[in-house]
Amino acid sequence: MKKSLILNADDFGLTPGVTAGILYAYQHGILTSTTVMVNTEFAKESLAEAKHFPNLGIGLHFVLDFGKPISANVNSLVDQNGDFLKGEELIQSAKRQDIKKELQAQLDLLYKWNGQVTHIDSHHHMHLHIPEAWEAVMEIGQKYKLPVRTFTEKELPGSKVTTSDYFHYDFYGEEHVSLKYMMEIISEMKLGVTEVMCHPAFLDPWLMKTSSYNLTRMKELGILVDNRLKQCLQKHAIALINYGGLQNEN
Numbered sequence: 651m652k653k654s655l656i657l658n659a660d661d662f663g664l665t666p667g668v669t670a671g672i673l674y675a676y677q678h679g680i681l682t683s684t685t686v687m688v689n690t691e692f693a694k695e696s697l698a699e700a701k702h703f704p705n706l707g708i709g710l711h712f713v714l715d716f717g718k719p720i721s722a723n724v725n726s727l728v729d730q731n732g733d734f735l736k737g738e739e740l741i742q743s744a745k746r747q748d749i750k751k752e753l754q755a756q757l758d759l760l761y762k763w764n765g766q767v768t769h770i771d772s773h774h775h776m777h778l779h780i781p782e783a784w785e786a787v788m789e790i791g792q793k794y795k796l797p798v799r800t801f802t803e804k805e806l807p808g809s810k811v812t813t814s815d816y817f818h819y820d821f822y823g824e825e826h827v828s829l830k831y832m833m834e835i836i837s838e839m840k841l842g843v844t845e846v847m848c849h850p851a852f853l854d855p856w857l858m859k860t861s862s863y864n865l866t867r868m869k870e871l872g873i874l875v876d877n878r879l880k881q882c883l884q885k886h887a888i889a890l891i892n893y894g895g896l897q898n899e900n
Contacts, residue, residue: 653888655836656814656845656896657874658683658799660711660771662700663693664861667854671871673699675850676706679875680883683892685711685771688759689720692856697763707892709769709796710760712753714776714783715740720755724748746782753786757794769893771799775819797893799845812896815842822849827866829873836882843896850874 659672662684669692675681684700686693686708700706715736719727726745729735735743760767770791772778777787778801788811791798797812801819818835820826835846851857851867858864873879883890 651841653839653841653886654843654891655680655839655883655888656683656707656843656892657681657848657890658685658707658709658771658845658893659848659850660685660773661849661851662686662708662711663688663690663696665690665851665854665856666692666696667852667857668849668867669696669699671851671867673703673706674852675848675871675874676703679871680879680890681848681850681874682890683707683709683768685709685769686760686764687711687713687716687773688756688763689713689717694763697760700764705892707768707894708760708764708766709771709893710757710767712756712770712772712777712783712787714744714749714752714772714780716773719752720759721748721752724752727752740776741780744780744782746786749780749783750786750789753783753790757790766894767794767796769797769799769896775799775801797896814845814896816840816844818844818846821846821870822866823863824866824869827869827873829876829878832873832879833882836879836888837886839886839888843891848874 661668663686672684715734726743726748777783791811800813849867850871
């Protein structure tokens with residue numbers, strides 16, 4: 651067993667600047683993977699741009715709490731305007747059949763637009779906060795043989811769904827987004843597959859309006875393309891992979 655790193659950018663397709671930042675981090679940095687929000691107005695054109703980079707791993711960023719659903723008649727997930735519920739209101743209201751219906755619709759759309767899918771995670775980790783969403787994601791993951799992001803080391807005993815051995819979600823926010831911290835993550839990696847979540851972007855008006863997490867995304871981008879990270883990976887004999895190669899690593 652060796653050390654392998656999946657560096658996954660969430661929120662692909664959220665805005666043009668987010669998409670451009672992710673693709674730049676893939677071209678010039680250590681990013682290997684991304685997950686797409688297919689319910690945004692920019693998702694389809696973002697995936698068209700990604701076709702120029704066939705080795706970039708592309709998974710589904712399952713959305714339950716941003717914008718509007720792909721499916722009709724998922725009433726337990728939406729408010730009176732047809733927008734997704736948020737927070738505790740969503741957690742209390744969401745029904746498993748509606749979650750599964752919307753998950754299937756988002757996955758089908760990603761297959762239609764991209765042809766392949768490497769894995770599944772979710773916006774704001776909702777599949778890890780809502781038990782019914784966890785069940786739906788695990789069922790779909792097993793059906794399509796897709797790895798699923800999890801928080802803890804191998805928390806899927808007896809499951810046929812694959813995941814990484816380790817997951818770092820804290821390269822996030824002004825306090826932790828630094829070159830020093832990313833190098834610490836890399837230098838302390840254990841044998842097996844580690845996923846590190848990130849959110850690089852170029853700023854644009856849509857991002858400034860849509861997300862409170864904005865300026866730090868640009869800082870993330872600068873770090874991910876710093877050549878010292880590649881040197882750190884080489885020093886510690888760490889291979890860069892995406893979820894498409896996960897089964898070959900375990």
